[in-house]
Amino acid sequence: MQRTPVKALLSATQPSDDVLVQGWVRTRRDSKAFSFIEINDGSCLKGVQVIADATLPDYPEVSRAATGASIEVRGQLVASKGQGQQWEVVARTLKVLGEADATYPLQKKGHSLEFLREIAHLRPRSNLFGAVFRVRSRLAFAIHEFFQSRGFLYVHTPIITGSDCEGAGELFRVSTLDPKAPPLTPEGKVDYAQDFFARPTFLTVSGQLEAEAFATALANVYTFGPTFRAENSNTSRHAAEFWMIEPEMAFCDLWGNMDLAESFVKHLVRDAREHCAADLEFFGNFVDKGLSARLDFVLDRPFQRCSYTEAIEILNRSGRTWEHPVQWGDNLQSEHERFLAEEHFRGPVTVHDYPRTLKPFYMRVNDDGRTVRAMDLLVPGIGEIIGGSQREERLPILEEAMRAHHLSPADYGWYLDLRRYGTVPHAGFGLGFERLLMFVTGVGNIRDVIPFARTPGNAAY
RNA sequence: UGCCCGGUAGCUCAGUGGCAGAGCAGGUGACUGUUAAUCACUUGGUCGUAGGUUCGAUCCCUACCCGGGCAGCCA
Numbered sequence: 001m002q003r004t005p006v007k008a009l010l011s012a013t014q015p016s017d018d019v020l021v022q023g024w025v026r027t028r029r030d031s032k033a034f035s036f037i038e039i040n041d042g043s044c045l046k047g048v049q050v051i052a053d054a055t056l057p058d059y060p061e062v063s064r065a066a067t068g069a070s071i072e073v074r075g076q077l078v079a080s081k082g083q084g085q086q087w088e089v090v091a092r093t094l095k096v097l098g099e100a101d102a103t104y105p106l107q108k109k110g111h112s113l114e115f116l117r118e119i120a121h122l123r124p125r126s127n128l129f130g131a132v133f134r135v136r137s138r139l140a141f142a143i144h145e146f147f148q149s150r151g152f153l154y155v156h157t158p159i160i161t162g163s164d165c166e167g168a169g170e171l172f173r174v175s176t177l178d179p180k181a182p183p184l185t186p187e188g189k190v191d192y193a194q195d196f197f198a199r200p201t202f203l204t205v206s207g208q209l210e211a212e213a214f215a216t217a218l219a220n221v222y223t224f225g226p227t228f229r230a231e232n233s234n235t236s237r238h239a240a241e242f243w244m245i246e247p248e249m250a251f252c253d254l255w256g257n258m259d260l261a262e263s264f265v266k267h268l269v270r271d272a273r274e275h276c277a278a279d280l281e282f283f284g285n286f287v288d289k290g291l292s293a294r295l296d297f298v299l300d301r302p303f304q305r306c307s308y309t310e311a312i313e314i315l316n317r318s319g320r321t322w323e324h325p326v327q328w329g330d331n332l333q334s335e336h337e338r339f340l341a342e343e344h345f346r347g348p349v350t351v352h353d354y355p356r357t358l359k360p361f362y363m364r365v366n367d368d369g370r371t372v373r374a375m376d377l378l379v380p381g382i383g384e385i386i387g388g389s390q391r392e393e394r395l396p397i398l399e400e401a402m403r404a405h406h407l408s409p410a411d412y413g414w415y416l417d418l419r420r421y422g423t424v425p426h427a428g429f430g431l432g433f434e435r436l437l438m439f440v441t442g443v444g445n446i447r448d449v450i451p452f453a454r455t456p457g458n459a460a461y
Numbered sequence: 462u463g464c465c466c467g468g469u470a471g472c473u474c475a476g477u478g479g480c481a482g483a484g485c486a487g488g489u490g491a492c493u494g495u496u497a498a499u500c501a502c503u504u505g506g507u508c509g510u511a512g513g514u515u516c517g518a519u520c521c522c523u524a525c526c527c528g529g530g531c532a533g534c535c536a
Contacts, residue, residue, distance in 0.1 A: 029495050036495050049496080067486085084496045102487045107472060108497040109485050114528060115472070170534090206536090231534055232462060244536060323532090334532070376536095387536060432536030445529095446536095456462095457527095 001074070007043035009077060012087055016077040021048060021089055024125060025069045025100075027108050028062070035062045039071065042130055045278050049080065049088040058094040067108060068100030068125070113448055120452050120461050128286070131279035132449055135272055136437055142271040143224055143245055143433075146264055152220045152247060157207030159226065162199055163412075170230035171202035172240075203228035206430060207246050209362075209415055212391060215248035215426050216418045222247040224433075232456050236445040237382060237435060241454040248428035254364075254373040254390040257427040258350050261377055261386050262303045264431070265348070269295050272440050280441070288442025294380065295440070297347055304349040306340070308332075308371070311351050314344055329355050334383060341378040348379045361405040363389040364425075365397055375429070379439050388429020395419040 003022040023041030030036075033054050040047035050073050052062050065071050075092040082088070105119050106126060116123040123129040144154065160174050176196040177183065183191040192200045207223040214221045223246045230240065247260060272280060273295060284291040306314070312328050315336050324333045332340075332351070341349050352375040356365060363372035377386035392398040398419055399409045409416060437449040447453040452461040 027497065029498050031492055031495070031498090033493050034495095036498085038496080051494085080494090082494050082496070103471070104486095105471070107486050109472070110497085111472065118528090227536080229535075233534060234462085234529095235531075235533090235535095236529095238535070242536070331533095384536065430536060435536060 003041075003072070005043035006039065006041045006046070006048045009048050009087060009089065010044065010046060010085075012077060015079065015087075018074065019077045019089060020072065020074050021050065022072040022097075023047070023070070025065050025067055025071060027067055028065055030062070035065075037062070037065055037071070037073075039073065040125075040130070042124070042134075044134075045127060045131055045282055046085075049082070049085055050075070050091050050094075051088060052091045052094055056091060056094065058091070061094050061096050064096045064099050065094070066100055066102075066104070068104035068106060070097040070100075071095060072097060113445065117447055117453070124451070127282065128443075129448070131276075131282050132437070132441055132443060133451065135276045135279055135441055136449065138275050139268055139272060139437065139440065140224075140433075142268055142275075145271075146267045147222045147247065150220070152222045153214070153218050155207075155211055155214045155218075155221045155223050157204065157210040157223045157225065159204055160197075160201050161204045161210075162197065162201050163209060171205060172228050172230045174201045174203060205229055206244070208248065208428060208430065211246055211248040211428060212415070212418055212426065215250045215428070216422065216424060219250045220247070221249075234456060236447075237438075239434065239446050239450060239453055239455055242446070242450070243433035245431045245433060246428060248426060250424045250426045252390075252427045253425055254352060254375060254427055257388055257390060257429060258303075258305065258352070258375055261350070261375070261388065261429055261431070262348075265303075265377070265385075265436070266299055268436060269298050269440060273299075283442045287444075291442040298379075301347060303377070304345040304347060306345070306349060306351055308351055308354045311336075311340060315339065318344070329357065331358055337376075337378045337383045338380075341383070342380045346380070348377060350375050350377050352376075356401075359389070361401040361407060362391050362398070364392045365401065373427075377429075381444075382435055382439055385435045385439060386429050386431045388427065390425065390427040393419055393423045393425050395423065 001020045003020045006021065006023060009019065009021065021039055023039040026038040026040045026047050028035055028037045035052045037050040037052060038047040039050055052059060071094065073089060073091045073094050076090045077087055078090055080086060080088040106122055111126070116126060116129065124133055147154070177190065183194040185191045204227055206227060207225065211221055211223050225243065226241055227244045228241050231238065249256065249260070280291065309328065311332065312326055315322070315326050318339065320339065323335055326332070326336060340351070341347070353366060353371045354374040356370060356372045359372050359374045363374050365372055373390035375388050376384050379385050392401060395416060398416065402409050402412065434446045434449045438444065438446060441449065443449050447455060
């Protein structure tokens with residue numbers, strides 16, 4: 001007999017004489033004549049209540065069904081006589097599959113997120129993390145749905161890359177050389193010509209450059225995969241391994257890019273609302289009281305747009321005293337981004353056309369010669385969630401920009417070929433999947449929206 | 462990496478220069494419909510580690526380790 005997921009039991013439209021429930025005990029309440037056992041199987045936030053009568057032949061099993069134990073129950077699905085639920089299962093047979101003794105770390109009481117991080121292998125059994133990872137799964141699906149329904153092709157850009165200087169952050173080296181005795185060149189340096197790939201290789205920090213190659217052939221493409229940054233960042237918004245979505249569109253400028261980013265974020269918020277309503281309600285009650293209103297607000301209004309130059313004026317007119325005073329040419333600090341998204345625009349805002357000195361070499365230079373067609377989408381509570389740009393499609397200007405960033409065009413032959421042969425205006429962006437999840441769930445720490453977080457000094461699992 | 466806060470029972474925390482505390486969890490018992498059930502009783506400690514000050518340190522000092530917050534870097 002096939003098990004019925006708890007989600008299906010709870011949404012039943014009629015009683016059933018014979019159902020099989022399999023799952024993990026969340027809590028058990030005993031009285032003299034019977035026990036109530038709440039079983040959760042991850043299919044939804046709520047568990048199903050099982051009634052085990054003390055006269056059952058299997059009743060001695062109940063004493064082994066402690067919080068955390070895995071059990072299976074066969075019985076009748078009936079309308080509940082109690083108040084808290086519509087349906088419940090009256091057990092006919094009950095079997096403990098795997099006991100959980102007193103050392104089981106998850107209790108019925110709430111735990112701190114810090115403690116749960118230390119038991120990353122067990123935390124998906126908690127309400128919060130079950131909900132987080134259901135939403136994560138659903139939104140991963142919604143990402144593909146969004147792009148596929150618009151004719152974008154999914155490109156698997158490489159995880160291991162030989163491009164070592166994209167300027168997107170520190171890289172993790174990939175090597176099979178003996179770290180104690182690597183082969184050396186005559187100059188005494190490590191000889192990577194003898195390494196597995198016969199050259200230095202790294203984990204990717206972005207699939208953008210490779211996505212551009214495919215966009216200049218297949219027009220509209222996207223990547224969705226893991227990326228790696230070896231930065232020693234210790235904040236609630238950074239991880240060393242995270243997932244990024246990077247669309248890249250040929251025949252598209254910065255404005256088309258912004259339009260896509262806005263539709264994309266709205267699609268994902270709407271999808272979560274529609275398909276993860278119970279989980280979002282849980283976040284609204286226990287994680288972030290203002291979540292529901294904020295998500296509504298995001299769906300209801302167009303995202304605001306403002307140039308970097310206007311942003312600097314807004315910051316300097318604000319009357320605020322900044323810890324880091326800003327003038328044109330400076331990077332926007334966290335306090336500035338927060339002010340723009342949380343206080344001035346009070347919602348998502350896209351800041352665009354940054355000074356070229358602040359941005360990577362590949363962004364398209366504007367006619368003013370001092371700004372580039374860059375955009376950052378800032379959201380309340382998190383800050384930057386998307387970074388993107390129109391790419392420089394003009395070969396001589398791209399080569400000049402590379403030299404200005406102290407990069408050698410010779411190292412980027414294949415990338416420059418994309419401009420040498422049939423170049424087109426094109427644009428794209430990167431969205432941090434975990435940051436989006438933080439925004440949609442209200443969870444405040446990136447470590448709590450990744451199954452097994454990798455941060456500096458932490459890769460225990 | 463810098464600054465700040467913290468580390469006491471399985472968990473969440475209180476506490477004091479002089480015998481180590483509570484709630485929850487666990488155990489035992491009670492209870493005929495519970496909802497993180499309730500009630501009674503009860504087990505449980507290298508007070509992060511190493512030095513130092515002191516008659517005496519969980520408490521004060523120093524270093525280190527671990528966790529968290531913020532900042533930088535970015536997504």
